Amino acid sequence: MQLSEFDFNLPEELIALRPAAPRDSARLLVSKPNYPIEDAVVSALPHYLRAGDVLIFNDTRTLAASLKATRAQRSRVGGPVSVDINLHQRLDGSTWKAFVRPAKRVGLGDVLTIHDSLQAHVVGLGDAGEVTMAFSKAGAELDRAIAQFGSMPLPPYIARKRAVDAQDAQDYQTVYARADGSVATPTAGLHFTPSLLEALDHAGVERHWVTLHVGAGTFLPVKVDNIHDHVMHAETYEVSAQTAAAVARAKAEGRRVIAVGTTSLRTLESIVDPDGEITYGGGDTSIFITPGYRFKVVDGLITNFHLPKSTLLMLVGALIGMEALRDVYRHAIDQRYRFYSYGDASLLWKAPTS
The missing domain is CATH 2.40.10.240 (QueA-like)
Known part of the structure; x- marks a missing residue:
């Protein structure tokens, strides 16, 4: 596929320079195959999930890198x-x-x-x-x-417009961050608050954790015309036996597994062995997910809105399909969603053939 297929024009004023407050008041775009796009807020997430769903969070902690x-x-x-x-x-x-x-x-x-x-x-x-x-x-x-x-490694599109300050030390860290090691924050997790996590528990949604230490290489621009010529940097992950067993059990029972952020998704898709078994332990992954990829674990994704021509946008296109990708981003721009790391969120369900 050509890099130009993942380009779009974003009005500069839609780039968020600060997060929503409280975190779960951010807007939530919901995209499900064969249904109209819905506009909601992150605090309503339990309404869009069901008992038995499994949410997978990345508990990495961002360094002042x-x-x-x-x-x-x-x-x-x-x-x-x-x-x-x-x-x-x-x-x-x-x-x-x-x-x-x-x-x-x-x-x-x-x-x-x-x-x-x-x-x-x-x-x-x-x-x-x-x-x-x-x-x-x-x-x-x-x-x-x-x-x-x-200092906190804010992305260039924020750092170019304002200085990093003390508030970013709190804002650019998830409330559940535990394992030091990332040099960029898994930003989908920024929307979660203790009260939202409690509401998900009450709704019967399971929560489990992986660790993937996010490297800046994930966000490097793609500079090749054919996206398959792009080389991803490796990142280190760790998956516990408990999390692997919970994911395997959910898949065996036909329950949905939803990744909170592209880093959680990439970790989950990296721990399936050639026989289809869910494994645990640690390692490095440089998995590059592009349209045509057959998902083995993930059924849905909670994620922010990504930069044009980015590997993260390609991952989303692989999950929901290119037509849905264009529809989602057109809708987000038309409805004035806030973009990128401090922006709004989306709940995206996998296309039937992905």
Whole structure:
């Protein structure tokens, strides 16, 4: 398929710069095959689900993964260079892959100083501004330093319009975040409040958890005309035996499994072995879901509205079909839904053939 099939024009004013308050007052678009699109609010979600449905949440916790650093002067000519660092994949206790800007001003062997007490040594260079860096601290000590000197890694379409502030430390984190490791938030989960989770429990909806540490690579733009030439970055996941058993039981009993966010969906579709068995444990996944993909686990998806030409938009098109995708996004724009990470939500049911 061609990248141009996933393009659309979005009015700039529909990009949300702050989340709805309270979180579950955000709008909810509901799309079900062979039914008209419905407009609702997230707090009404229990009305659209039924007892026995299984919701799968990603309980990853977002790190303050945006860092500012200085590259020392290399020679008598020129001076120090300011560098923006966006961490995206932890390799071990002291080593991360990251994207840096300006990429052309950073080279192998450079030392980037984040603070007098924290430096990063560039030990590898990749494509598109990606570097591998070894920090001067490791383990929990490094995590504390990142939390102290970093800021929330808001997406560029927000950061270009306003500065990151203290409110984002709360707003850009789900209420159930537990496992430190993400450098971008699974934003569909931002709509959930303790009262909404309680209402889902009362409605007989099961809740289970997976962990996928979201990397910035998920959101990198697709730069190839044929989408199948795009290469996804790997992300680390963990699925408990309890969650795997709950999903397998639901599928065996004909109950619906709904992923809260594309990260939960990608995790669920990554834990099916060649024999169709639901597995548990940890690993890395670079699964790239595009139209034509046959879903093995997921029946529905709760997700925000995604950027044009993004891999996340392709995933949605695979789930609901390209015609439904165009209808949903046309309706969302016409009805002035708020888009992207801090925007409104949708509940999308899988097309019968997906």
